[in-house]
Amino acid sequence: xxxxxxxxxxxxxxxxxxxxxxxxxxxxITGLVAGAFIASSLYHVFGKKEIxxxxxxxxxxALSFLLVAMLPLLVHxxxxxxxxxxxxxxxLTSAMSGFGYIFSFYLTIVVLEIWLSFREDIVxxxxxxxxxxxxxxxxxxxxSFDISEKALHDDEKFARKLAIIGxxxxxxxxxxxxxxxxxIKANPWWSTPLMPIIFLMSAIVSGxxxxxxxxxxxxxxxxxxxxxxxxxxxxxxxxxxxxxDVTLELLEIVSMKYASREDIDIINRLLSDKIGFTFxxxxxxxxxxxxxxxxLMVSLIKNRETLKLYMxxxxxxxxxxxxxxxxxxxxxGGQEIxxxxxxxxxxxxxFYSQEGILPALIIFILPFIILLxxxxxxxxxxxxxxxxx
Amino acid sequence: MDITRRDFTKIxxxxxxxxxxxxxxxxxxxxxxxxxxNPPEGYDWxxxxxxxxxxxxxxxxxxxxxxxxxxxNEVPFDEEVYRTWIERYRVKKTIxxxxxxxxxxxxxxxxxxxxxxxxxxEEIKKAFYVPKICNHCDNAPCVQVCPVGATYTTKDGVVxxxxxxxxxxxxCIQGCPYGARYFNTEKGTADKCTWxxxxxxxxxxxxxxxxxxxxxxxxxDLKDNTSEVKKIMDEERITLLKPDLGTKPKVFYIGLDREVx
Numbered sequence: 232x233x234x235x236x237x238x239x240x241x242x243x244x245x246x247x248x249x250x251x252x253x254x255x256x257x258x259x260i261t262g263l264v265a266g267a268f269i270a271s272s273l274y275h276v277f278g279k280k281e282i283x284x285x286x287x288x289x290x291x292x293a294l295s296f297l298l299v300a301m302l303p304l305l306v307h308x309x310x311x312x313x314x315x316x317x318x319x320x321x322x323l324t325s326a327m328s329g330f331g332y333i334f335s336f337y338l339t340i341v342v343l344e345i346w347l348s349f350r351e352d353i354v355x356x357x358x359x360x361x362x363x364x365x366x367x368x369x370x371x372x373x374x375s376f377d378i379s380e381k382a383l384h385d386d387e388k389f390a391r392k393l394a395i396i397g398x399x400x401x402x403x404x405x406x407x408x409x410x411x412x413x414x415i416k417a418n419p420w421w422s423t424p425l426m427p428i429i430f431l432m433s434a435i436v437s438g439x440x441x442x443x444x445x446x447x448x449x450x451x452x453x454x455x456x457x458x459x460x461x462x463x464x465x466x467x468x469x470x471x472x473x474x475x476d477v478t479l480e481l482l483e484i485v486s487m488k489y490a491s492r493e494d495i496d497i498i499n500r501l502l503s504d505k506i507g508f509t510f511x512x513x514x515x516x517x518x519x520x521x522x523x524x525x526x527l528m529v530s531l532i533k534n535r536e537t538l539k540l541y542m543x544x545x546x547x548x549x550x551x552x553x554x555x556x557x558x559x560x561x562x563x564g565g566q567e568i569x570x571x572x573x574x575x576x577x578x579x580x581x582f583y584s585q586e587g588i589l590p591a592l593i594i595f596i597l598p599f600i601i602l603l604x605x606x607x608x609x610x611x612x613x614x615x616x617x618x619x620x
Numbered sequence: 621m622d623i624t625r626r627d628f629t630k631i632x633x634x635x636x637x638x639x640x641x642x643x644x645x646x647x648x649x650x651x652x653x654x655x656x657x658n659p660p661e662g663y664d665w666x667x668x669x670x671x672x673x674x675x676x677x678x679x680x681x682x683x684x685x686x687x688x689x690x691x692x693n694e695v696p697f698d699e700e701v702y703r704t705w706i707e708r709y710r711v712k713k714t715i716x717x718x719x720x721x722x723x724x725x726x727x728x729x730x731x732x733x734x735x736x737x738x739x740x741x742e743e744i745k746k747a748f749y750v751p752k753i754c755n756h757c758d759n760a761p762c763v764q765v766c767p768v769g770a771t772y773t774t775k776d777g778v779v780x781x782x783x784x785x786x787x788x789x790x791x792c793i794q795g796c797p798y799g800a801r802y803f804n805t806e807k808g809t810a811d812k813c814t815w816x817x818x819x820x821x822x823x824x825x826x827x828x829x830x831x832x833x834x835x836x837x838x839x840x841d842l843k844d845n846t847s848e849v850k851k852i853m854d855e856e857r858i859t860l861l862k863p864d865l866g867t868k869p870k871v872f873y874i875g876l877d878r879e880v881x
Contacts, residue, residue, distance in 0.1 A: 239725070240707075240725035240726060240727070241799075242705075242727075242752075242798070242799025243700060243701075243702045243705045243727050243729075243730045243799070244700070244701060244702055244793075244799045244800070244801065244802040245799050246700040247700065247803070249790040249793050249794065249803060250790065250794065304789070307789070308787050308788045308789055308808075309786070309787070309788015309789075309790070309803065309804075309807075309808030309809055309810075310786065310787050310788045310808045310809060311787075313768075313785070313786075313787040313788075314787055316768045316785065316787055317767050317768055317787065320768055320769060320785075321767065321768065321769075322766055322767055322768055322769035324763075324764045324765075325764065325765045325766055325767040325768075325791070326765065327765065327767035327789065327791050328767040328768070330767070373628055373629075373632075374628070375624070375628060411791075414765075415761075415765070415794055415795055416761065416797070416865055417761060417794070417795055417796060417797035417865070418794065566794075569799075570796075570797055570798070570799055570881075571725070571799065571881050572881055573723075573725055573881070574725075
């Protein structure tokens, strides 16, 4: 059976794919985090008022996904109990060693940002509730109940500063994930200086698309009207970042093919035999070109909000699928070519195993559950409550 | 007691910082000796610098080396993992329209059981064997990418894995351009050729060199001007695998053909 999965010559130690679907999930999840955070900072930093309805929700989304971001890595480790060594004895020449620190730093920023933007609500809840709820919200308020105008103003100023730090950290968090792959000179499919920026652009794209979908879902669940202005503004940013994303992705492929170095034969074989469908079909056509055209039409069509809503939803679904395919094509694709440059192998995912589809599914469902819990503790929809539905 | 938000934040920060540093100190007190800093007893690793020569013209593809390695280092025989292996290259006479040569490369079971003649001799233009082993690079990518420093280079130039430290992330396996590393499922860590460090530090040869019946594999001290390896280095024309990657391998090849990567 093994023979059918291998073409040409692969080094004997390469017969097993080392980084499985869990490692596909890791950059996917961190990408969603970075994207959601950057979407929220469109309001918090750049003052785009039309994004305001989702700004706080975007922060909670970023947090929910961030909390599980390290799980796929941990589950994948051969010795998970030693994982913490990456924090205690980091080996600084390794691109991977910064993970713990960057992750913790970013988590701190997101938590602080959330705390500051929700503080007024938390204090009000603490003052108006009793029993365990009072205790919960009082602790969340850190037993500080000052919501005078001055205090709130200070909060806002500090939150803005934090968000300004937050943008480069979000960019760094995900650009860095790209560098984990881009820095591997042994692998011709990974080794490109464009990798961090490609990862970042696709992260923003996936984060905005996810936010759009979650926002629509949340409004449907709450039976609340959708703010079309906000939605179309998000769609507009999605469209802009799609252009940047596709430019970089095509630039990488075109320059690889044009330069035609020693590894071009195996890269061509990878693109035609191994990941042809997931690359050209899912990543580029479904994930970028179709949403690109649909979103362009959204910005051209006047009125017809329901039609636009459908077009934006479909685009967003395609984008999140397309970005997953992109992660797959990088992580799995890179391992399906042999470093002998003379052969290819095939990754066959298993369902029940430590690194199988089941744990990946569980890990991917977790952030949605966390988001449900977090939004019930900290409802992000304050600004809409007064509006009639 | 009335505390302001500012005070609260200050106290909170202090608690977090002291807890973190406290944990780090306690952790460092209980951490066992670090392998990268301790040579085997009775051995001075400052006095040697090891190198390895493969004369591909002498290899007959018998597989004794790969077999000896698995026995010596308890590398599982029933798994597709190898610390050393032999590749067979057969360049066929058939030349297709593009003038490109058709090269058949294989290494069934790492070459442990030798090789079968599955292509008639008259169809083959030239054929040769290439033994492969970890290059113990001076500028080793696996050492560079290890996030915890579990993979390290000894003072005498050997790249080793500290099995007590490795977290099993497999980044080093991705980073090695030569496919020399594998995942040890029993230990849950990365694993690789050590040039039989337990043997060479006692003055013995690596098992693969010892087992080679034709002298295709040679091992010696580059600091010792009389060693065979040093002499070959000084007198022969030598090639490296993937020199463009800048890894500075310490396995030196004689008689490599252009197909070999």
